[in-house]
Amino acid sequence: xxxxxxxxxxxxxxxxxxxxxxxxxxxxxxxxxxxxxxxxxxxxxxxxxxxxxxxxxxxxxxxxxxxxxxxxxxxxxxxxxxxxxxxxxxxxxxxxxxxxxxxxxxxxxxxxxxxxxxxxxxxxxxxxxxxxxxxxxxxxxxxxxxxxxxxxxxxxxxxxxxxxxxxxxxxxxxxxxxxxxxxxxxxxxxxxxxxxxxxxxxxxxxxxxxxxxxxxxxxxxxxxxxxxxxxxxxxxxxxxxxxxxxxxxxxxxxxxxxxxxxxxxxxxxxxxxxxxxxxxxxxxxxxxxxxxxxxxxxxxxxxxxxxxxxxxxxx
Numbered sequence: 001x002x003x004x005x006x007x008x009x010x011x012x013x014x015x016x017x018x019x020x021x022x023x024x025x026x027x028x029x030x031x032x033x034x035x036x037x038x039x040x041x042x043x044x045x046x047x048x049x050x051x052x053x054x055x056x057x058x059x060x061x062x063x064x065x066x067x068x069x070x071x072x073x074x075x076x077x078x079x080x081x082x083x084x085x086x087x088x089x090x091x092x093x094x095x096x097x098x099x100x101x102x103x104x105x106x107x108x109x110x111x112x113x114x115x116x117x118x119x120x121x122x123x124x125x126x127x128x129x130x131x132x133x134x135x136x137x138x139x140x141x142x143x144x145x146x147x148x149x150x151x152x153x154x155x156x157x158x159x160x161x162x163x164x165x166x167x168x169x170x171x172x173x174x175x176x177x178x179x180x181x182x183x184x185x186x187x188x189x190x191x192x193x194x195x196x197x198x199x200x201x202x203x204x205x206x207x208x209x210x211x212x213x214x215x216x217x218x219x220x221x222x223x224x225x226x227x228x229x230x231x232x233x234x235x236x237x238x239x240x241x242x243x244x245x246x247x248x249x250x251x252x253x254x255x256x257x258x259x260x261x262x263x264x265x266x267x268x269x270x271x272x273x274x275x276x277x278x279x280x281x282x283x284x285x286x287x288x289x290x291x292x293x294x295x296x297x298x299x300x301x302x303x304x305x306x307x308x309x310x311x312x313x314x315x
Contacts, residue, residue, distance in 0.1 A: 013228045019260030022285035028294035039275045040309035047241040052258030053137040056249020060299035061120035098192045105184035112161035121147035127307045134234040155227040159212040166201040167209040169217035247276045
């Protein structure tokens with residue numbers, strides 16, 4: 001008689017999202033040098049590295065949404081609308097579609113089209129390129145693609161500045177906006193784009209918007225679902241192998257996508273180690289013990305130092 005072996009059910013993206021915040025947060029009491037050394041050793045010994053990246057990573061790389069960069073790039077919008085930063089500007093009650101696309105064409109141009117692959121992202125790729133890795137990111141700036149992590153290894157779950165959709169989500173398709181944004185950027189005057197450049201939905205004729213998850217009408221197109229399936233397959237492979245959950249720049253704006261699920265995965269699977277890099281919020285669940293490392297530092301320095309330490313372990 002052959003014993004029937006039941007197949008373990010695959011971890012779907014929706015099941016993955018069932019995470020809850022820890023109740024035993026503490027700051028990592030090890031020295032910075034010890035944190036870097038232990039995180040580098042964990043990455044070096046891992047079979048898989050699952051990267052979870054948020055806005056803090058791009059800010060550390062130079063794509064800050066406020067401060068000097070915002071003042072330098074958006075002076076006309078600051079003067080006209082009193083805007084204070086790019087994040088809150090995305091929710092501004094623009095008086096017209098010409099005004100709304102005037103802002104968004106500028107935002108997309110400066111954060112998605114104009115920037116090259118940033119050095120910090122390239123350093124991060126050097127850190128993991130010899131590993132089986134996958135990227136789950138809430139960032140919409142396309143930096144992981146530009147740094148050549150490989151599109152088949154990236155799941156940008158919250159959308160991409162390079163895509164637009166029907167505002168009402170009347171059909172499950174997105175559209176590349178690069179040509180449109182470049183034309184708007186050249187034609188913009190007094191923070192407005194010409195009326196004939198305002199995009200209309202090709203199906204319902206209604207207004208269009210950025211493909212960003214901000215309401216119930218976010219379009220998850222075919223590429224989104226294909227990325228979700230690849231993520232699920234990678235995660236399924238991680239469940240029984242030595243895996244580093246490398247969390248980069250995730251705060252409490254959208255913690256349900258990376259931060260809370262990563263904590264749950266580490267609690268439920270002793271083969272997993274959580275490495276959390278965050279400038280201000282790198283506290284970790286105390287119950288995870290040595291399987292959680294919280295590096296409370298500027299990633300512009302800590303990621304290169306992780307690479308240097310890892311290379312020293314495996315020259």
